[in-house]
Amino acid sequence: MSKCIEVRNLTKSFKGRTVVKNLSFEVERQEVFGLLGHNGAGKSTTIETLLGLKKADSGNIAIFGKEPRKHRKEIFEKIGVQLQASNYQNNIRVDEICQEMSVLYQDPADYRELLKKFKLENLEKAPVNKLSGGERQKLSVVLALIPKPEIIFLDELTTGLDTAARRDVWKQLKQLKQEGTTIVLTTHYMEEAESLCDRICLIKDGAKVVEGTVEEVVSKSPYDNLEEAYLWYMGEEITL
Amino acid sequence: MRKFMKLYSIEQKLAFRSLDGIVFGIIMPVGILFLIAIIAGGKAAGDSGYTFLQSAYASLIAVGICAGAFMGVPLTITDYRDKKILKHFFVTPCNPMHLLGTSMLCNVVNAVLSAVAVTVVAMVFFDYRMAGNPWYFMGTWVLTLVSMFSIGFMLASLCRTVKTANAVTSAVYFPMLFLSGATIPFELFPEGLQKVASVLPLTQGIRLMKAASMGVEAEKVGGIVILLFVITIVCSFISVKTFRWE
Numbered sequence A: 001m002s003k004c005i006e007v008r009n010l011t012k013s014f015k016g017r018t019v020v021k022n023l024s025f026e027v028e029r030q031e032v033f034g035l036l037g038h039n040g041a042g043k044s045t046t047i048e049t050l051l052g053l054k055k056a057d058s059g060n061i062a063i064f065g066k067e068p069r070k071h072r073k074e075i076f077e078k079i080g081v082q083l084q085a086s087n088y089q090n091n092i093r094v095d096e097i098c099q100e101m102s103v104l105y106q107d108p109a110d111y112r113e114l115l116k117k118f119k120l121e122n123l124e125k126a127p128v129n130k131l132s133g134g135e136r137q138k139l140s141v142v143l144a145l146i147p148k149p150e151i152i153f154l155d156e157l158t159t160g161l162d163t164a165a166r167r168d169v170w171k172q173l174k175q176l177k178q179e180g181t182t183i184v185l186t187t188h189y190m191e192e193a194e195s196l197c198d199r200i201c202l203i204k205d206g207a208k209v210v211e212g213t214v215e216e217v218v219s220k221s222p223y224d225n226l227e228e229a230y231l232w233y234m235g236e237e238i239t240l
Numbered sequence B: 001m002r003k004f005m006k007l008y009s010i011e012q013k014l015a016f017r018s019l020d021g022i023v024f025g026i027i028m029p030v031g032i033l034f035l036i037a038i039i040a041g042g043k044a045a046g047d048s049g050y051t052f053l054q055s056a057y058a059s060l061i062a063v064g065i066c067a068g069a070f071m072g073v074p075l076t077i078t079d080y081r082d083k084k085i086l087k088h089f090f091v092t093p094c095n096p097m098h099l100l101g102t103s104m105l106c107n108v109v110n111a112v113l114s115a116v117a118v119t120v121v122a123m124v125f126f127d128y129r130m131a132g133n134p135w136y137f138m139g140t141w142v143l144t145l146v147s148m149f150s151i152g153f154m155l156a157s158l159c160r161t162v163k164t165a166n167a168v169t170s171a172v173y174f175p176m177l178f179l180s181g182a183t184i185p186f187e188l189f190p191e192g193l194q195k196v197a198s199v200l201p202l203t204q205g206i207r208l209m210k211a212a213s214m215g216v217e218a219e220k221v222g223g224i225v226i227l228l229f230v231i232t233i234v235c236s237f238i239s240v241k242t243f244r245w246e
Helices: A043-050 A072-078 A094-102 A111-117 A133-145 A163-178 A190-196 A214-219 A226-233 B002-018 B020-040 B052-082 B085-090 B096-126 B134-158 B162-179 B191-198 B201-214 B221-242
Strands: A003-014 A017-028 A032-036 A058-063 A079-082 A151-155 A182-187 A199-204 A207-212
Touching: A003 A043, A003 A182, A017 A043, A017 A058, A017 A182, A017 A207, A032 A043, A032 A190, A043 A058, A043 A151, A043 A182, A072 A079, A079 A133, A094 A111, A094 A133, A094 B002, A111 A133, A133 A151, A133 A163, A163 A182, A163 A190, A182 A190, A190 A226, A199 A214, A199 A226, A207 A214, A214 A226, B002 B020, B002 B096, B020 B052, B020 B096, B052 B085, B052 B096, B052 B134, B052 B162, B052 B201, B085 B096, B096 B134, B134 B162, B134 B201, B134 B221, B162 B191, B162 B201, B191 B201, B201 B221
Parallel strands: A032 A182, A032 A199, A079 A151, A151 A182
Antiparallel strands: A003 A017, A003 A058, A199 A207
16 A cells, blocks of 8 residues: 555644644555544644645645645646535536536546435436535535545535434445545544544644554553543543 | 636526526616606706716616626625635636636626616617717726726625625615716716715716717816726735635
């Protein structure tokens, strides 16, 4: 396996508050990597800085061995992104947003097939704002898959979904994993991390607490499941 | 180019679907044209020696520009920024400027359609004939459009959220619309109000277009042209300097 993402000593602050502190990690090709932490732990900032949406104060970032801010055009041909709580134009229909995304890439996937894969084919002509929460999140995955990406970034994809919809999305992500797509996701659902991630990295106040496979992370704690281990790492008191 | 045209065709569909541009930019000026022409079309406007219709024509043409510049452009851009649509374009191989370009083009198209609709209705129903040189008039139209759109872009840059943009665009759009003579004929204003209205950039643009459409030398034409150029340069500069993608 080879590395496709390398983050070295990444630091980012806003208005004097350090949101990401000296963070380093690597993501191998074809693995599912999860960034875990509380709300406000710096997960989204890490992803956005990694993607070059925000400029790092210090540290190095490489995707496919290149710095994203300098090689935007080249790198993003092969990367799909779902940003947290993204929205779409008023009155836009499912097929229109898919077409709009498709035209941006040199070799896009057939969005109709993707819609079918995610069981959204009957909603092709539906206005996006009429979709349910689950359907919208599935649509955002479809859009992230239009570039035929080698890596996809999913920022809190399943937040706000009900259990059935969440499981449905997981199933699709597992299939993507089998097809060899590298997935970087952030979540605060431990169950999701356990079910999907090959490796996880726990961050607290922007700094890394622990990194490894789910088993490794759990075994380094005094507990036997990820949820309790996570709380222990985060320094929360465990009741129950 | 193919990218741009495809994006444009979708954005244009969305613009037509939302109806705002059509209602405020096209139906409204045509409606006012009917009212003015039926009520006072043939009457002389003040002591200008021209009819109300001749005088109102340039103002009504400006309504389409006004709708695009002070509603369409700033509201679309701030909305796309709020919804992270511009931000999302940064994680694609495409430049987000493409999207802004298409949204501007939609508003220009709306202004053109508005001008065509007003002109056709005026000519067919009310026998309007432009006394001045149509090419010269088109030149003044373009200058007015460009300078007003630059104000719109500046508003889009300065307003951080859709909420402020809504408040600010209303505060700019309605006074410009009512005081510039675009709805109520300028000649009917008391002298004091005319002076106040003259401060508004749109009033100056309309003054220029009016003179061109009526084929008369406006006072201080050179001054107005320079003013509109300065507005364009200053507002474009401010909007570029203060622009934020998110």
